[in-house]
Amino acid sequence: MSGHAVIELRDIGFRYDRDQVLRGVDLALEEGELVLVSGRTGVGKSTLLGVVTGLVPRFTGGVLTGDVLLDGRSIVHQPPRERAHLVGYVGQDPLAGFVADTVEEELAYGMEQLGTAPETMRRRVEETLDLLGIADLRARDLRTLSGGQQQRVAIGAVLTTHPRVLVLDEPTSALDPTAAEDVLATITRLVHDLGLTVLLAEHRLERVVPFADRICLVTGDGDIRVDDPHTILLDSPVAPPLVELGRLADWAPLPLTVRDARRRARSLPDLVEPEPTPPPTAEPLLVARKVTVVHGSHVAVREVDLTLSAGRVTVLMGRNGSGKSSLIWSLQGSGKRRSGTVHVAGDDPADLAPARRRTRVGLVPQTAADLLYLETVAEECAAADTGAEAEPGTCRGLLDRLAPGIDETMHPRDLSEGQRLALALSIVLAARPPVVLLDEPTRGLDYAGKAELARIVADLAADHHAVLLATHDVEFAAHVADEVVVMAEGEVVSSGAPRRVLAESPSFAPQVTKVLGPPWLVVEEVAAAMRARVEERRA
Amino acid sequence: MTGPAALPRDLHPLAWWSWAIGLATAASLTTNPLLLLLYMGSATVVVMARRSGHPFGRSFRLYVYLAAFTVVLRVVFRIVFGGQEVGHVLLDLPEIPLPDWAAGIRLLGPVTSEALLAGLYDGLRLAAIILCVGAANSLANPKRLLASVPPALYEIGTALVVAVTIFPQLAESARRVRAAQALRGGATTGVARLRRFLVPVLEDALERSLALAAGMDTRGYGRSGGATLRERWVTGSLLLLALTGICVGTYAWLDPTAPQVLALPMLGVGVSVAVLGLVSAGRRVQRTRYRPDAWRGAELFTVGVGVAVAVLGWYVAHTQLVVAYPGVDVVPFLSPLALACGVLGTLPAIATPVPASAPVRQEVTA
Numbered sequence: 001m002s003g004h005a006v007i008e009l010r011d012i013g014f015r016y017d018r019d020q021v022l023r024g025v026d027l028a029l030e031e032g033e034l035v036l037v038s039g040r041t042g043v044g045k046s047t048l049l050g051v052v053t054g055l056v057p058r059f060t061g062g063v064l065t066g067d068v069l070l071d072g073r074s075i076v077h078q079p080p081r082e083r084a085h086l087v088g089y090v091g092q093d094p095l096a097g098f099v100a101d102t103v104e105e106e107l108a109y110g111m112e113q114l115g116t117a118p119e120t121m122r123r124r125v126e127e128t129l130d131l132l133g134i135a136d137l138r139a140r141d142l143r144t145l146s147g148g149q150q151q152r153v154a155i156g157a158v159l160t161t162h163p164r165v166l167v168l169d170e171p172t173s174a175l176d177p178t179a180a181e182d183v184l185a186t187i188t189r190l191v192h193d194l195g196l197t198v199l200l201a202e203h204r205l206e207r208v209v210p211f212a213d214r215i216c217l218v219t220g221d222g223d224i225r226v227d228d229p230h231t232i233l234l235d236s237p238v239a240p241p242l243v244e245l246g247r248l249a250d251w252a253p254l255p256l257t258v259r260d261a262r263r264r265a266r267s268l269p270d271l272v273e274p275e276p277t278p279p280p281t282a283e284p285l286l287v288a289r290k291v292t293v294v295h296g297s298h299v300a301v302r303e304v305d306l307t308l309s310a311g312r313v314t315v316l317m318g319r320n321g322s323g324k325s326s327l328i329w330s331l332q333g334s335g336k337r338r339s340g341t342v343h344v345a346g347d348d349p350a351d352l353a354p355a356r357r358r359t360r361v362g363l364v365p366q367t368a369a370d371l372l373y374l375e376t377v378a379e380e381c382a383a384a385d386t387g388a389e390a391e392p393g394t395c396r397g398l399l400d401r402l403a404p405g406i407d408e409t410m411h412p413r414d415l416s417e418g419q420r421l422a423l424a425l426s427i428v429l430a431a432r433p434p435v436v437l438l439d440e441p442t443r444g445l446d447y448a449g450k451a452e453l454a455r456i457v458a459d460l461a462a463d464h465h466a467v468l469l470a471t472h473d474v475e476f477a478a479h480v481a482d483e484v485v486v487m488a489e490g491e492v493v494s495s496g497a498p499r500r501v502l503a504e505s506p507s508f509a510p511q512v513t514k515v516l517g518p519p520w521l522v523v524e525e526v527a528a529a530m531r532a533r534v535e536e537r538r539a
Numbered sequence: 540m541t542g543p544a545a546l547p548r549d550l551h552p553l554a555w556w557s558w559a560i561g562l563a564t565a566a567s568l569t570t571n572p573l574l575l576l577l578y579m580g581s582a583t584v585v586v587m588a589r590r591s592g593h594p595f596g597r598s599f600r601l602y603v604y605l606a607a608f609t610v611v612l613r614v615v616f617r618i619v620f621g622g623q624e625v626g627h628v629l630l631d632l633p634e635i636p637l638p639d640w641a642a643g644i645r646l647l648g649p650v651t652s653e654a655l656l657a658g659l660y661d662g663l664r665l666a667a668i669i670l671c672v673g674a675a676n677s678l679a680n681p682k683r684l685l686a687s688v689p690p691a692l693y694e695i696g697t698a699l700v701v702a703v704t705i706f707p708q709l710a711e712s713a714r715r716v717r718a719a720q721a722l723r724g725g726a727t728t729g730v731a732r733l734r735r736f737l738v739p740v741l742e743d744a745l746e747r748s749l750a751l752a753a754g755m756d757t758r759g760y761g762r763s764g765g766a767t768l769r770e771r772w773v774t775g776s777l778l779l780l781a782l783t784g785i786c787v788g789t790y791a792w793l794d795p796t797a798p799q800v801l802a803l804p805m806l807g808v809g810v811s812v813a814v815l816g817l818v819s820a821g822r823r824v825q826r827t828r829y830r831p832d833a834w835r836g837a838e839l840f841t842v843g844v845g846v847a848v849a850v851l852g853w854y855v856a857h858t859q860l861v862v863a864y865p866g867v868d869v870v871p872f873l874s875p876l877a878l879a880c881g882v883l884g885t886l887p888a889i890a891t892p893v894p895a896s897a898p899v900r901q902e903v904t905a
Contacts, residue, residue, distance in 0.1 A: 059753050084759030096747050097754025099701070101682060108829030113759030115825035122830070143707075158758065334721055354721045363722050370719035373738040387724020413742070427723050 005069075006031050006164050006197045007087075012051055012066035013222075014044070021047050023222030025066070029165065032195035034188070035226075036208055038238055039218035041416060041446045045201040048218060049167050052199060053089040054080035070164065085114050088158030089167045093174070094150045095143070103129075103145075103153050104138045110161040124160045132156045132186055147320045148179025152186055159190070166190070168200045172207055173444060176319040176472045177507045180207050187211070203446050206240035206475060206511055209233070210257040230254050238447050241475055241511045244523045248530065261515040271529035273519055276499060282309040285466040286331065286361065286435045291340035293326045293490075300326035302490040303340065308435055308466035313457055315477040315498070316470040317508060318487035324470040325366065327487070328437045331468070332363040344435060358388070362433035366440045368424035369413070377415070377423060378408035388431040398426040402456050418449035422456065436460055438469035442476050454479045478502060478510040478521040547893040549591060552679030553687060554838035558585075559675035561845025562884050565852025566667035569863040570660040571871050574855075575667045577881025579606070582667075582674040588888040590677050602673025606666035613662030617654045619647065626651030656867040683832065689821055694761065701751065705744070712743045762825065770819075777816035784809025841887045851880035 005028035012025040021044040029035055037045045050056030057064045058079060068076040070086055080089070088110075091097050100106040107128055111121045129135040132152045137145065142153065151171055158166065168187070172180035188211050190196045202208045209215075215232040217225045225232060230253040233243045242261055246254040249268060255261035286308040293301040301323045308314055316324050329335025331342055333349030334357070342348055344360040352360065365371065374380045381395040388394070399406060403422035412420060421441055429436070438457075442450055450473070457480045460467050471477055477484060477498065484501040486494045486508065494501050502508050503518035512520050520526060559582070566578045583603075590596040618632075634648035682703060688696040716739045725735065755761075788806030791797040855877050856863040865871035873881070 053757055055753050055757065059749065059756075080753075080757040081759050081762045084757060084762070087757070089754075089757040091750060091754060093750065096750035099697075099751070099755055099758070099760075101680070105829065110758040112827055112829055113762060115827050118827055118829070121827065125829070161759070329718070332722070334718055355724060358722065358724060365715070365719045365722065367715065367719070367743075369742070370716045370739050371723055373720075373735045383725045384723060389724070431724060 004031070005029060006071060007052060007199075008069040008072075009051065010067045010069065012064070012068070014047055014051065014056065014062055014064050016062040020222050021062070022051075022224075025222075025224050027216060027224065027226060029197050029199060031164075031197055032191055033213045034191045034198045034200065034211055036205075036212035036215045036229075037199065037201040037218060038205060038215055038232075038236065040220060040238060040448060041203075041418075041444075043218045043220040044222075045218050046169055048216070048224070049089075049169055049199060049201055052165065053087055053167050054078060054083050055089070081113075084110060084163075085161050086163055087165045087167060088161065088163035090151070090154045090158060090169070090171060092170045094154035097154060098142050098150075098157075101141060102138070103134065103140050103142060106142060106153060106157045107160050110157060114161055116161075121160075124162075128156045128160050131159070131190075146179065147175050148182050151175065151179075151183050155183070155186065155190075159196075163196075165197045165199065168198065170202055171200065173203060174320075177207075177474060178319060180204075180472075181507075184208065184211055203238075203444070204240075204473070205238060206242060209240055209243070229256055241523050242515065245512060245515065245526060248523060248527055258511060258514045261511075265515050268516075269533065271526065272532060274521075274525045274529070276497070276519065282311045284309045286342065286344045288331055288342045289340055291327065291330055291342065292338040293323070293330045293335065294338045295326070299490050301330065304487075304490075304492055306331070306468075306485065306492075308468055310434070310464045310466055311461050312482040313461050313467045313469070313480050314483045314485060315481040316468060316485050316487065317472070317474075317477060318493075320472075322487045323490040324487055325439055326490075328363065328439050328468065328470060332361045332437055333357045334363075358428075358431040358433060360433055361435045361437060362428035362431060363437045364421070364424050364428055364439065364441065366443070368421050368441075371424045371427060372412040372420070375411060376409050377406055377412060380412060380423060380427060381408075384427040384430040390430050390432070395426050395430040398429050399423060401459070402426055403452070416449070417444040418452055421445075421453070425456070434464070435466045435468070438467070440470055440472070442471045442473045450476050450479075474502065474508050474510050475522075477508075478512075479524075484508075547895045549683075549832065549894045550589070550679070550841065550891050551687070551832040551834050551838045552681070552684035554834075554841040555679040556675045556684060557842040558845035558884075558887060559671045559678075561842075561847070561849040562674075563668045563671035564849040565880065565884075566664060566671060568852045568856040570664055571863060571865050571873070571877070572660055572663050573871055573873050574863075574877050574881050575660075575663040577878075578667045578884060579663075579670050581882065581884030582670045584885045585888040586674045586677055589891055589894060591680070591894040595680050596677050599673050599677040602669055602676070605673070606669045609665045609669060610659065610662035613665070614655060614658040617658035618650050620645060626653035629655070653867045660867070686828075687832065689817055692817070693826060697755075697760070705747075708747060709740070709744060712747075713740050716740050716743070774816060774820045777812055777819055781809050781813035781816050784812055837891045840890055844883060844886050844890075848880060848884050851876065851883065855880060 007029045009025055009027040012022055013020070014022040025048070037048055039045050047056050047060070050060060051064065051068060054075070056062065064076070066076070067074055070083075075083055075086070098106055099109050104125060107125045108121055111124065116124075129138055132155065134149065134152055134156060137149060137153070142150065145153065155166070155168075155171070171183055171187070175183065184207060187198060187200070191198055200208065209229055212229055214226055215229050215236075217232050217236055219225060233239055233254050234247075239247070242256070242258065243254050245261065246264070249264070251264045255264055284307045286306075288304065288306040290303045290305065291301055292299070292303055304327060316327070318324055326335060330337040331349075333342070333352065334354070337350060342350065347360065349357045349360050372380055374383060377399070378396070381399060382392070384395040385392050399422060402425060403419050406415065406419055406423070412423060415423065425438070441453060445453060454476065457467055457469065461482075469480075481498040483496065484498045485492055486501060486505065494504060498521060499519045502510060502521065503513050510521055512522055512526065516526070562578055562582060566575060569575065586599050590599065628649045629652050630650040632647040632650060635646040637644060637646060682700050685696045685699045685703070713736075716736060719739070720735050725731075784805055787801055788803070788809050791799070791801035791805060792803065855874070859874055859877065862872065862874045862877050
C-alpha cells in the first residue's frame with residue numbers, strides 16, 4: 001500500500017440539529033485501495049460516503065465541518081456536480097439513478113455532462129462495455145435488465161468519466177448471491193487493474209470482507225476506526241459467520257476467506273455432528289398443487305407444488321426473477337393464477353373477498369412501506385384493528401411482542417428498516433391469518449436486525465403459524481429454515497431440509513457449511529458442540 | 540437512396556415529426572373521407588415499414604384504437620344530441636324533453652343520414668390527426684427528439700425527458716401500492732381510501748425524485764462550466780430583450796389599433812435577438828452529445844415530403860372546395876391532385892433507411 005492519499009478527510013464533523021453523527025473523523029484513502037465501511041444500521045455509514053461525494057450536506061441538510069482533500073486540493077465547498085470527474089457514486093438502487101433509456105446512452109451520460117470529445121466518448125463507452133462484460137447489453141432498455149446487470153451498468157456509467165475514487169453504497173444488498181459475486185468481482189478487477197480507489201458500504205460482510213484492503217468501522221458514537229480487516233474484525237460488533245467461527249475457535253489471525261478457514265478447520269477437535277431435524281408431523285395449513293402463473297407470454301411460475309405446515313418455516317430461494325414473488329402473491333390469492341389449486345382451511349383464497357382472504361393468508365410485500373399511509377405508529381395500529389375487526393389494541397400488542405419499545409407518536413417513515421417491517425407484519429397479523437408469507441424481509445437489515453427477524457419468525461412458528469419467506473440471504477435462511485425450496489425459471493429445482501438443500505448448492509451454501517462441510521449450517525451449532533465437548537471432558 | 544443513406548440507421552426524430560405534422564396539417568384542411576383514409580393509410584404504411592424496435596415503436600396500436608374510438612364517439616354524439624332537423628330520416632327516435640334551463644340542447648330525436656355522415660367525416664378528420672401523431676411517436680423516440688434541442692435549452696430538455704420517464708414508474712408504483720393495500724383492512728370508501736392509495740405513491744415518487752436528483756448531480760448535471768459573470772450577464776440581457784420584443788410585436792400584430800411599425804418588424808427583431816441569445820448561451824455550454832443523430836439526404840427528403848403534403852393539401856382546400864369539403868348529400872370524390880397529395884405521404888416508407896433498432900424484422904429478412 002504505497003503511494004499518496006487520493007482522498008483525505010480531515011477532522012470531519014457532521015450533525016443534524018443536536019444529533020452528532022460524525023465527530024473529528026480523519027480518513028485517508030490511498031490509490032488502488034478498497035476500503036469497506038461497516039457498522040450497524042443508522043450509525044452514519046451513508047453520511048461518511050456522502051461527505052466524499054458532496055451529497056452531504058447538500059441533499060441531506062445538517063452541518064458539516066472539517067475539510068475534504070482530493071489530491072491535496074480542498075473540495076469540501078464544491079457541489080457534487082463539480083466533483084463528477086473525480087468522484088463516481090453509485091447508490092443503493094441503481095434503477096432510481098438512471099437518467100437515460102439504454103445502456104449505451106447511460107454510459108455516455110456522465111461524459112456528455114463533462115463535455116468530453118465525441119471520439120473519446122465513443123472509445124470509452126466501448127472500453128467500459130468490455131471491461132464490465134456488458135457489451136451484449138448495449139442497446140437494451142435499462143428497465144429490462146436484471147438487478148446484477150443494472151448494478152454493473154451503474155458502475156460502468158460512472159467509470160466512463162475516469163474518476164479517481166468510486167463510492168458505492170450497498171452495491172449488493174438487493175442481489176442474489178451469484179449476481180453479488182459478479183459485481184464484487186468486477187469491482188475487485190477495477191481496483192487491481194485500474195488502480196481505482198473504492199469506498200464501499202455493505203451490510204453483508206460475508207460477501208465483501210475477502211476483497212477489502214482495510215475496514216473503516218463506524219462505531220456509532222461519532223468516531224471511526226480504520227485498520228486492516230484482521231484487527232478490526234477481532235471485536236467488531238458486526239462480523240460475518242466466518243469470523244465468528246474464527247473467534248469461537250480462537251484462530252489467530254482471523255480467517256477472512258473460506259479457503260483460509262478450511263485450512264484452519266483441520267485443527268478443530270472432533271465434534272459431535274448436529275442431529276438431523278425430525279421429519280414434519282405438523283398439520284398442513286396451505287396446500288398448493290400445480291400452481292402456474294403467467295405474465296403475458298412469460299411463464300413466471302410453472303406447476304409448483306408446495307405444502308406449508310403449522311409451526312414450520314419454509315424459505316424460498318432462487319435468483320432475481322425466478323418467480324418467487326409471483327408464487328407468493330398467487331398463494332395469497334391476490335396475484336393472478338393461470339391454473340392449479342391452493343387450499344387454506346378448505347377454501348381457495350383466490351375465491352374469497354379480500355377481507356376474508358386476509359384472515360386466511362397474510363402477506364408482507366417486498367416494500368413494506370407500501371402498506372403504511374398514516375402519520376403515526378398509533379394511528380396505523382388503530383386503523384389495522386378497525387380494518388381487521390379485531391379488539392382495539394390487538395395490533396399494538398402484536399407490535400410490542402415483535403419489536404418492543406417503539407414510540408407510538410413516531411412517523412412510520414422514521415422507524416428503522418427492521419421496526420418498519422415489524423409494524424407491517426403486526427398490521428397483517430391483526431387479521432389472525434394462520435399462514436404468513438414474507439417477501440424479501442431481510443432487505444436492508446443488518447446482522448442485529450436479521451437476528452431480531454429470526455426471533456420473530458421463530459415466535460410465529462411457535463404460535464403454530466405456517467411461515468413462508470423469500471430471501472437471498474443464505475446465512476439468514478440457514479438460521480430460520482425448517483425447509484428450503486429453491487426455484488429457477490419458475491420451477492422448483494430442489495426442496496427439503498436445509499441441511500440437504502443448502503449444502504447441495506455451491507452458491508447457496510452458508511459459510512460454515514463451506515468450511516466444515518455438511519451437516520454444519522450455523523456458528524451456533526459449532527458453539528453448542530464445542531460446549532458439549534468441554535462438558536464431556538469435565539465429566 | 541443509394542450509398543450510406545441506404546445502410547440501416549435511425550432517421551433523425553425531427554424529420555419524422557416534421558413529416559407527421561405535414562400530414563396532420565393536410566388532414567386538418569379537409570373533410571373528404573377518401574382523402575382522409577389515404578392520409579391514414581400513408582401514415583400506417585410508413586409506420587409498418589420503418590418503425591423502430593424501442594418500446595415506443597409498439598405504441599402505434601394504441602393510437603389506432605384511440606382513432607377508432609374518436610370516430611365512434613363523434614357518430615354516437617350526433618345520434619344522442621340530435622342534430623339537423625332536415626334531411627333523410629334513417630331512424631325516428633323520440634326526442635327526450637329537457638327542462639328550460641337546458642335550452643339549445645337536444646337529446647335523441649330523428650336520426651338523419653346527413654347528421655351521421657357529418658359526424659363520421661368530422662370524426663375521421665380527428666382520427667387522421669391522431670394517427671399522424673401516433674405515427675411520429677412510434678417512428679421516432681420522443682426522448683431523442685427532446686434530446687436534440689439546442690444546447691442552451693438542454694436543461695429544460697432533460698427535465699422533460701425525466702418527466703416522460705416518471706410516468707411509467709408512477710404507474711408501476713401505483714399498481715404495487717394498490718396490491719399492497721389490499722393486504723390490510725381499513726377504510727375502503729371516500730377520502731380515506733384515496734389517502735391510503737395516494738400517500739404511499741407520492742412518498743415513493745418523492746423518494747425516487749430525490750434519488751434521481753442525487754444521481755444526476757453526482758454525474759455532473761448542471762455544471763456551471765467556465766462562464767464568466769460578464770458572459771452570463773450578456774446572455775441574460777439578450778434573452779430579456781428578445782422576450783420584450785416578441786411580446787410587444789405579438790401585441791401590436793393582434794391589435795389592429797396599434798401602430799403597425801411595432802408589429803411584424805418588432806416581432807422579427809425579437810426573434811433574431813432570441814436566436815443570438817440562444818447562441819450566446821449555447822456557446823458557454825461545455826456539453827457534448829454522444830452519437831448524435833445525423834442529418835442527411837433521407838432526412839431532408841422526409842421533411843420535404845411532409846411540407847409538400849401540407850402545401851398541396853392547403854392548395855386543394857383553397858382551389859378545389861368541392862373535393863376538400865364534400866357535401867353530405869353527394870358521393871365524395873377525388874381530383875388527380877388530391878389523389879397525388881394523399882399518396883405522396885407514403886414515400887418515406889421506401890425512401891428512408893431501415894431503422895437500425897429494428898432487430899426482429901432484420902432477423903426475418905436476413
